Amino acid sequence: MSLTRNVAIIAHVDHGKTTLVDEILKQASVFRENEETVDCVLDSNDQERERGITILSKIISVNYGGCKMNIIDTPGHADFGGQVERVLKKADCVLLLVDASEGPMPQTRFVLNKAIQLNLQPIVVINKVDKNDARCDEVLDEVHDLFFELGATEEQVFCPVFYGSGRDGWFAESPDGSQENIIPLLDCIVNDIKPPAQVEGPVQLQITTIDYSSYVGRIGIGRVYRGTLNKNKPVMTITADGKEERTQIKQLFVFDGLGRREVEEVECGDICAIVGLSNCDIGVTICDAEEPEALPPLDLDKPTLSMLFRVNDSPLFGQEGELVTSRQVADRLTKEIEKDVALEVEDVNGEAFRVSGRGILHLSILIESMRREGYELSVSQPQVITREIDGVKHEPIENLSVEVPEESAGKVIEIVGARRGEMKTMETRSGRTMLNFSIPTRGIIGLRSRLLTATQGEAIIGHSFEAYEPMKGEFPHRRNGVLISMTQGQSTAFAIDALQQRGTFFVDPNVEVYEGMVVGENSREGDMMVNVLKAKQLTNVRSSGTDKAIKVTPASVKSLEEYLEYVGADELVECTPKTIRLRKKLLREVERKRGSKI
Structure with missing residues (x-):
C-alpha cells in the first residue's frame, strides 16, 4: 500500500486555500518551534502578497501519520484556470473549499467540474463558519446541487464534509464540533482517501x-x-x-x-x-527508452484576450527605465513564455508583439513585472480573440456572478444588460441579492469598476470562462470622451482649476505632460484638447481679495488594470517603472484628424 497522498486544494478566489495550507504546515510540524513564519507562506511572489491572491500553483510536502502528503495550492482567479486544470492531473483527492456565507461561485463550478471529469475523490470543506452571516446547511445543499448538475458519481456526492475556520486553525465534522485543530481533516485524508494506484511496468x-x-x-x-x-x-x-x-x-x-x-x-x-x-x-x-509509450495529450485552454506590446515612443521615453528597445522587450517576452505556457507571443512587425493570455489580470501581472524590472513599453486596448466555427464568427462567453445589496440589484441588471449580458438566475437572501449572468468577455472589460461605483463598493464579483458562442451585438466601450493635453510641460493648478467643470482629471498640478497625453475624462461625449500648462498672468496690483482661492480636486488615480480596462481603441497605456500614463496613438492633433478622414 502506497504511503503517498496527492491532495489539491481548489476553491473560488479568496475562499481560504492558502490560509488552510498555512495551518497544515504549522500543525504537521514543518516549522521549528522557534522559527518565525508569515501568513500565506506559499504566496512568496511580491505581487501575490500585494494583491492577496495566488498567481502560481505550488506544491509542498508534509509527513503526517506515517504518510507523505503532497499538497497542491492552486490559484482561485479565473485568469489562471488553465493552471488549475493541469495540476489536477497530479492529484488523487481534492479539498473543495467553500465560503460558509458566499457558497459556490463561478470558479467553484469550473474547478469542481474538472475534478469530477478526472474522477478525483473530493472532500468538502465549508470554511469561515465564524462569519456572522454563515449559512452552513444551505451552502452544503448548494454544493450537493452543484455535484448533481456536474454529473458526479454517488460516491463523489456523498463525500466527507468538514466545517471550520482556516484562519482560527480548526476543522470538525460539524459546525459546533471541537475547535482545537485540523487533525480530523488530516486523519480523513490519511484514512479515507484511496492511495495512488501502484501500476507495474515500464515507467x-x-x-x-x-x-x-x-x-x-x-x-x-x-x-x-x-x-x-x-x-x-x-x-x-x-x-x-x-x-x-x-x-x-x-x-x-x-x-x-x-x-x-x-x-x-x-x-x-x-x-x-x-x-x-x-x-x-x-x-x-x-x-x-526501450519500451516507449505516450500518455494521452493534454488539452490546454486557448487564450481569450490579446494586446499589442510595443516600445515606448512618447516624448518622455527613457527617462525612468533602462530597458527600452524592441529587442529587449522581445527577449523578456521570450523568457516569459518559457515559464507561462498559457501565454502566447507573436511578432507583428519587429516593433510590436501580440501577447495573448487568459484575461486582463493575467496580462497585467506580466506588465507589472516588466515595469519593476526596469522596462518601458506601451500597450494597446485588450482585444477579444474570436473563432470561426462552421463559417460563423464566435466569441468567448463568461459566467458572471454579482452579489449586491437588494436595493442595488436594479442598477447591476441595467449595467450588465447594456453590455449584452443575459440574466440566468436571481436569488435574494439576508438583504443581499445574488445575480447570475451569461455575458461576452468583451462586456467584462471595464465592468468591475462600473459595478463598484454603482453599488458604492458593495458588489462582490466573480466570473469564469463558459464557452464560445456566436457574436453578440455591439455596445459602446465608454460613453464619455477624454481631455487631451495640447502642449508639453508641467501642469499648473491655475489651469486645472479653470478646467475642472470640463471633466475629471487624471493628473495633479506640477506633473510633466506632453502633447497627445490623456490628462482626464471629458464630462461629455467626444475628445477635447485642453491647455493644462496655462499660468496666471501676474500684474503689479497687490490687493487682498482680488485673487480667487484655487481649490483643485485631487486627481483620479487609476491602477494598471483600470487603465487597461479604460483605454480606447485609438489610445495606448504607457508603462514605465515609476509612472502609468494614458496617451493617444497619434500624438499630434493634425495627425489624428488626418487619420480619421482616411
Missing part, C-alpha cells in the same frame, strides 16, 4: 507544470503514473505531435516540506521535478 510520467531557473533552464514537474523513475536510466521523451527523443535525466527531485530534495528514483504515484530534459514542455510524456 510513464507526464509533465503538467513548468518551473524555470536561470541556472538550469526549464524544470518539468509531473506525477509518475506507472513504474519507477530512475535517474540513472535513459528515458524517452514524446511530444504531443509524436516526436521522440532519447535523453538522460541530470537531476531528480521530490518535494520535501517547502523545498525539494534530490533523489535517485521516484516511485509510482509520487510527484517529482526533473532537470536536464531538452524536450521539456507541457504534455510531454517521459517513458522507458
